[in-house]
Amino acid sequence: xxxxxxxxxxxxxxxxxxxxxxxxxxxxxxxxxxxxxxxxxxxxxxxxxxxxxxxxxxxxxxxxxxxxxxxxxxxxxxxxxxxxxxxxxxxxxxxxxxxxxxxxxxxxxxxxxxxxxxxxxxxxxxxxxxxxxxxxxxxxxxxxxxxxxxxxxxxxxxxxxxxxxxxxxxxxxxxxxxxxxxxxxxxxxxxxxxxxxxxxxxxxxxxxxxxxxxxxxxxxxxxxxxxxxxxxxxxxxxxxxxxxxxxxxxxxxxxxxxxxxx
Amino acid sequence: xxxxxxxxxxxxxxxxxxxxxxxxxxxxxxxxxxxxxxxxxxxxxxxxxxxxxxxxxxxxxxxxxxxxxxxxxxxxxxxxxxxxxxxxxxxxxxxxxxxxxxxxxxxxxxxxxxxxxxxxxxxxxxxxxxxxxxxxxxxxxxxxxxxxxxxxxxxxxxxxxxxxxxxxxxxxxxxxxxxxxxxxxxxxxxxxxxxxxxxxxxxxxxxxxxxxxxxxxxxxxxxxxxxxxxxxxxxxxxxxxxxxxxxxxxxxxxxxxxxxxx
Numbered sequence: 001x002x003x004x005x006x007x008x009x010x011x012x013x014x015x016x017x018x019x020x021x022x023x024x025x026x027x028x029x030x031x032x033x034x035x036x037x038x039x040x041x042x043x044x045x046x047x048x049x050x051x052x053x054x055x056x057x058x059x060x061x062x063x064x065x066x067x068x069x070x071x072x073x074x075x076x077x078x079x080x081x082x083x084x085x086x087x088x089x090x091x092x093x094x095x096x097x098x099x100x101x102x103x104x105x106x107x108x109x110x111x112x113x114x115x116x117x118x119x120x121x122x123x124x125x126x127x128x129x130x131x132x133x134x135x136x137x138x139x140x141x142x143x144x145x146x147x148x149x150x151x152x153x154x155x156x157x158x159x160x161x162x163x164x165x166x167x168x169x170x171x172x173x174x175x176x177x178x179x180x181x182x183x184x185x186x187x188x189x190x191x192x193x194x195x196x197x198x199x200x201x202x203x204x205x206x207x208x209x210x211x212x213x214x215x216x217x218x219x220x221x222x223x224x225x226x227x228x229x230x231x232x233x234x235x236x237x238x239x240x241x242x243x244x245x246x247x248x249x250x251x252x253x254x255x256x257x258x259x260x261x262x
Numbered sequence: 263x264x265x266x267x268x269x270x271x272x273x274x275x276x277x278x279x280x281x282x283x284x285x286x287x288x289x290x291x292x293x294x295x296x297x298x299x300x301x302x303x304x305x306x307x308x309x310x311x312x313x314x315x316x317x318x319x320x321x322x323x324x325x326x327x328x329x330x331x332x333x334x335x336x337x338x339x340x341x342x343x344x345x346x347x348x349x350x351x352x353x354x355x356x357x358x359x360x361x362x363x364x365x366x367x368x369x370x371x372x373x374x375x376x377x378x379x380x381x382x383x384x385x386x387x388x389x390x391x392x393x394x395x396x397x398x399x400x401x402x403x404x405x406x407x408x409x410x411x412x413x414x415x416x417x418x419x420x421x422x423x424x425x426x427x428x429x430x431x432x433x434x435x436x437x438x439x440x441x442x443x444x445x446x447x448x449x450x451x452x453x454x455x456x457x458x459x460x461x462x463x464x465x466x467x468x469x470x471x472x473x474x475x476x477x478x479x480x481x482x483x484x485x486x487x488x489x490x491x492x493x494x495x496x497x498x499x500x501x502x503x504x505x506x507x508x509x510x511x512x513x514x515x516x517x518x519x520x521x522x523x524x
Contacts, residue, residue: 225285
């Protein structure tokens, strides 16, 4: 269950009354990679296989479905056991929205040490018109049922220029995006020439995660950071923030948003 | 600098025009504890000493100022070197808004293994009237200058029933709260009978962080999770969500919000 009902006391200037509120469920997923416990994610209790695979791909532990031998999900205990065909380096750094877990002696982090070295520029001639962006963001808002009920989750979507292809919600903004990419990997859905929508703020971590899938346009309802903007420009990604109602701010590579012909 | 100016293309239904946007700065802080690299936080580049100490306290590495022998902040490189008087166990789990970094073999996570064992109920007879809550939240919104400029940060504050005593902003909602507690520890400011305000959603992690400082009332502009509500009830904390404008939802221990005498 993604939501629960909780008794509340609602207080306004007019007075107080007891009622019920729909609240979002917080759950955990422990990812065990090749019999070794890797990490425990705070998450919404849905699409745990996609979350596990998306997390492993985003953090560089796996690249494609071919590398996965077996996935066993224990919904009850919140455990994903992933077995790969070949060996995997467990000692890699793991990044999250808040921190990079240290495995010791890897040195300090700055723009120059961000994971951009050797990363190819995003190659895509995808273009989209502003009314198409506004329409996608409107559909995105309507699809966010758990957010509408609770206000407590982030959402993400993979789109072409006219349709939402995959949609996900999670209490973590990173998880919502990882679930999208996990589903793409497991279902062999290409992310080339696609668009990612996110409700969340765009930090360098989110940007790099999306760049890793060769996605040319990232559309957010919220704010980007200065580092995300710099990375987007360097990697050739179109980064759009504050896409709300019928307006948006384009922070990089604006030629992909073509003027509307009147 | 907490913010930067970025060139943008603003697109609305009326057309497009080039302009400038104020965007939030994303930075890193690597915490080195007793000469050993512990973690790298994504953060806003302010109050790095408070952030380092607050993080170490929230994660259980230190308890009080007395345990700290020396703090050296390298603003330029984003490094906080903290030396403690006694030895510290580096092998502890580190929790963030998204995941618990594994140090191997510590077992899986569930409500029962959350860090509540042996935790005393919060003892406080603090009470507050609804108009006082509304006034605090109004001042809180006005103080959030970086949020007003960029939309890209979270804020947190320590208050008594009429005043904001300490205020902080950070791109991470956990960091904003850790900065508050770091400042309390370094300046010997008591958190007993105080109130914490946060702009962010309240997960179990945020709730436990606040409970650790014996704070009886946690006020959020956003949504709590089901687990945060359960923990608040178990620990005797008053948890309030959606405190916006002149309304709020009280999720636990409602007696601390006293009816207004007319």
